[in-house]
Amino acid sequence: MKLTELFKSDKLSLSFEVFPPKTDTAFESVKHATEEIAKLRPSFMSVTYGAGGGTSKYTLDIAKNIKANYGVPTLAHLTCVSSTRETVRERIEDMKAAGISNVMALRGDIPAGLENADRSHWDYKHAVELVRELKTSGADFCIGGACYPEIHPESTNQKEDILYLKEKVDAGCEFLTTQMFFDNNLLYNFLYKIREAGITVPIIPGIMPITNGNQVERAIKLSGSFMPQRFKSLVDKFGTTPAAMKQAGIAYATDQIIDLFANGIKNVHVYSMNKPDVAEAIQRNLSDILG
Ligand code: FAD
Numbered sequence: 217m218k219l220t221e222l223f224k225s226d227k228l229s230l231s232f233e234v235f236p237p238k239t240d241t242a243f244e245s246v247k248h249a250t251e252e253i254a255k256l257r258p259s260f261m262s263v264t265y266g267a268g269g270g271t272s273k274y275t276l277d278i279a280k281n282i283k284a285n286y287g288v289p290t291l292a293h294l295t296c297v298s299s300t301r302e303t304v305r306e307r308i309e310d311m312k313a314a315g316i317s318n319v320m321a322l323r324g325d326i327p328a329g330l331e332n333a334d335r336s337h338w339d340y341k342h343a344v345e346l347v348r349e350l351k352t353s354g355a356d357f358c359i360g361g362a363c364y365p366e367i368h369p370e371s372t373n374q375k376e377d378i379l380y381l382k383e384k385v386d387a388g389c390e391f392l393t394t395q396m397f398f399d400n401n402l403l404y405n406f407l408y409k410i411r412e413a414g415i416t417v418p419i420i421p422g423i424m425p426i427t428n429g430n431q432v433e434r435a436i437k438l439s440g441s442f443m444p445q446r447f448k449s450l451v452d453k454f455g456t457t458p459a460a461m462k463q464a465g466i467a468y469a470t471d472q473i474i475d476l477f478a479n480g481i482k483n484v485h486v487y488s489m490n491k492p493d494v495a496e497a498i499q500r501n502l503s504d505i506l507g
Contacts, residue, residue: 219291231484247278312354
């Protein structure tokens with residue numbers, strides 16, 4: 217099923233994200249975790265693509281398994297920046313062969329050490345080029361892209377970031393999933409600005425439940441997200457007590473999701489990070505709201 221069909225529905229829904237294993241030995245345990253999440257019957261599950269593409273086979277294996285054995289629609293991620301055109305075309309053929317309907321077209325992070333390299337000879341410099349590649353691949357993929365309510369860390373200003381986002385949508389992105397954020401007002405301001413810029417596709421807010429004090433620093437570093445005082449206090453108080461931090465992090469994420477639903481958002485994506493217990497707890501907290 218194409219996700220655009222799902223986004224037409226008025227029903228409130230949650231989707232979950234999982235990531236593929238990095239090694240053969242971890243495959244079975246990751247597969248098991250993704251199956252436990254699939255049993256929760258989310259509206260869809262996205263499967264990330266390992267930086268540099270080393271785990272691309274697993275992305276498809278996990279996505280295929282969830283779809284075939286649990287009937288959950290899947291969204292397979294694909295990145296392009298560290299790949300040649302030939303490799304990307306091979307990956308797209310693999311996706312076609314695997315029956316993938318929904319693809320998240322991403323640039324990927326610039327590999328460490330190449331941040332200031334001359335990129336003029338790279339086959340792909342931005343996600344928009346991957347979107348165009350997918351559109352001309354001969355497959356009728358539903359294509360999604362990433363967006364950044366707090367601007368992408370490499371962007372100099374939000375106006376420019378939104379201009380490039382519009383280019384990505386005009387190239388064929390049919391929906392956008394946001395980077396994590398911890399203050400919903402940032403999302404509402406962003407929505408206002410992108411709608412004003414003429415971007416009308418569905419926006420799926422991405423919520424990251426922080427369930428471990430050590431996760432906070434890494435999450436901020438990766439996303440550049442603003443930490444509201446309310447969230448900082450919670451980490452200060454519970455960050456060193458794992459069970460308490462987990463409960464508080466799940467409650468905070470639940471609260472964010474309820475506020476998003478109450479303000480007209482219909483689909484929320486949860487960065488569930490291969491943790492079925494966290495996905496299940498959030499879904500249970502929202503059982504009557506989701507209906
Ligand atoms: P782009 O859309 O190319 O944007 C990157 C930067 O380039 C921005 O500053 C943008 O303003 C600028 N830009 C865009 N187009 C142009 C242009 N034409 N000219 C000049 N500048 C331009 N990473 C993974 O490795 N695997 C994953 O599975 C994965 N999943 C993700 C899912 C989501 C929802 C999000 C938000 C991120 C994900 N990432 C993943 C991380 C992502 O790859 C990085 O954030 C990366 O740095 C940017 O990817 P992008 O697709 O947003 O890039």
